[in-house]
Amino acid sequence: MTGVNIIHGHVILPGADKAEPQHLHIEDGKIASVGKAAPIADHVDASGLIVAPGIIDFGVFKTDKPAFRFGGITRAALMPDQLPVHDDPATVRFAALKGKPDLWVHPLAAATQGLDGLRMAEIALMKEAGAIGVATGRKWISDSGVMLRIMQYCATLNLPVILHCEDSGVAGHAVATAGETATLLGLSSAPIVAETLAIARDLMLAEESGAHVHFRQVTTARGLDLVRAAKAKGLHVTCGITPAHLFLSDNAISDFRTFARLSPPLRPESDRLACIAAIADGTIDVIASGHDPRGPEDKRLPFSESAPGMAGAETLLALSLNLVRDNVISTGRMFELLASNPAKILGLNAGHIVEGQEADLILIDPDAPWQVDGDRMAALAGNTPFDRLPVQGRVRHMLKGGKLV
Numbered sequence: 001m002t003g004v005n006i007i008h009g010h011v012i013l014p015g016a017d018k019a020e021p022q023h024l025h026i027e028d029g030k031i032a033s034v035g036k037a038a039p040i041a042d043h044v045d046a047s048g049l050i051v052a053p054g055i056i057d058f059g060v061f062k063t064d065k066p067a068f069r070f071g072g073i074t075r076a077a078l079m080p081d082q083l084p085v086h087d088d089p090a091t092v093r094f095a096a097l098k099g100k101p102d103l104w105v106h107p108l109a110a111a112t113q114g115l116d117g118l119r120m121a122e123i124a125l126m127k128e129a130g131a132i133g134v135a136t137g138r139k140w141i142s143d144s145g146v147m148l149r150i151m152q153y154c155a156t157l158n159l160p161v162i163l164h165c166e167d168s169g170v171a172g173h174a175v176a177t178a179g180e181t182a183t184l185l186g187l188s189s190a191p192i193v194a195e196t197l198a199i200a201r202d203l204m205l206a207e208e209s210g211a212h213v214h215f216r217q218v219t220t221a222r223g224l225d226l227v228r229a230a231k232a233k234g235l236h237v238t239c240g241i242t243p244a245h246l247f248l249s250d251n252a253i254s255d256f257r258t259f260a261r262l263s264p265p266l267r268p269e270s271d272r273l274a275c276i277a278a279i280a281d282g283t284i285d286v287i288a289s290g291h292d293p294r295g296p297e298d299k300r301l302p303f304s305e306s307a308p309g310m311a312g313a314e315t316l317l318a319l320s321l322n323l324v325r326d327n328v329i330s331t332g333r334m335f336e337l338l339a340s341n342p343a344k345i346l347g348l349n350a351g352h353i354v355e356g357q358e359a360d361l362i363l364i365d366p367d368a369p370w371q372v373d374g375d376r377m378a379a380l381a382g383n384t385p386f387d388r389l390p391v392q393g394r395v396r397h398m399l400k401g402g403k404l405v
């Protein structure tokens with residue numbers, strides 16, 4: 001046998017809470033053996049490192065290879081909010097080619113033409129072109145009839161529907177969550193019910209259509225309660241969150257920091273704590289970066305005029321490791337949220353370390369200290385709300401299809 005052996009590492013295996021000492025053998029880009037190395041092969045020494053499945057970042061807004069490499073992201077599901085919008089087979093097909101061979105981009109098709117929320121796009125043709133899901137983009141589709149038809153069509157095609165959950169009639173042009181912080185700062189704000197109304201309606205439409213719906217970000221206690229109840233009822237529903245809503249409250253905007261201007265906006269501390277609890281009890285299925293690098297033309301503006309979004313790919317792993325250190329979840333559970341669950345939702349043959357699967361792997365030093373520095377980030381822009389935060393956890397090696405990248 002030839003190929004590559006990864007030796008002396010601690011491997012994240014499916015269903016395990018902790019990494020276990022194991023060797024891996026990789027052959028022809030796939031995991032050939034778990035537990036033993038081949039006698040003749042190149043070696044990668046993983047002593048002191050965790051060997052984990054490559055992160056699958058669910059719902060990024062830019063293809064940003066340097067940032068993804070730094071953060072251990074081997075696959076990314078790309079939102080349709082692009083120029084041009086990914087609402088036809090040609091744009092989807094082109095997006096799927098970006099980044100290969102060392103990064104696989106999986107495009108999400110626009111649910112409506114131009115993301116206008118009115119005219120359903122050619123979803124079946126975009127699936128043939130490589131789309132692995134359908135997304136409403138940054139906006140909520142207010143027309144319930146349109147949304148129902150999209151869900152019914154996607155249920156027939158076995159495609160997940162990725163939803164933004166803010167009722168546009170309630171949220172309007174708000175830039176903050178209604179409450180003490182927004183009032184003190186004089187910012188336009190929307191009540192938390194903007195999220196719960198959107199989730200409640202879309203859950204009813206999901207039940208009617210039989211579609212699998214994935215709420216890309218659920219950020220409030222009331223919204224999480226609705227998702228929790230829907231799962232208990234047996235609906236095919238999943239949801240995600242970003243580290244920003246797990247580790248920051250709306251106090252982070254107190255100095256009008258536009259890097260903390262996000263969509264949905266940051267929430268009060270009580271909702272942040274509810275999000276942590278939902279990670280612990282399994283209500284939340286995915287942690288994603290929401291990677292949306294924005295330059296000074298979008299961020300060096302008055303808070304209300306700035307664009308929402310954060311560069312999150314480089315900090316996704318290190319911030320998620322905080323949940324392990326705080327005993328909220330195990331290391332194994334963390335990689336379910338970062339890799340296994342996104343793969344399952346999107347129908348990808350990835351996200352686990354098992355024989356026969358693509359050898360998309362990251363070798364991590366979980367205790368390596370570093371400081372987030374927006375001025376030195378590998379991303380297209382350094383708009384991180386975690387600037388100057390000391391963190392731990394670095395990717396030391398990445399393998400895509402069994403090759404070091």
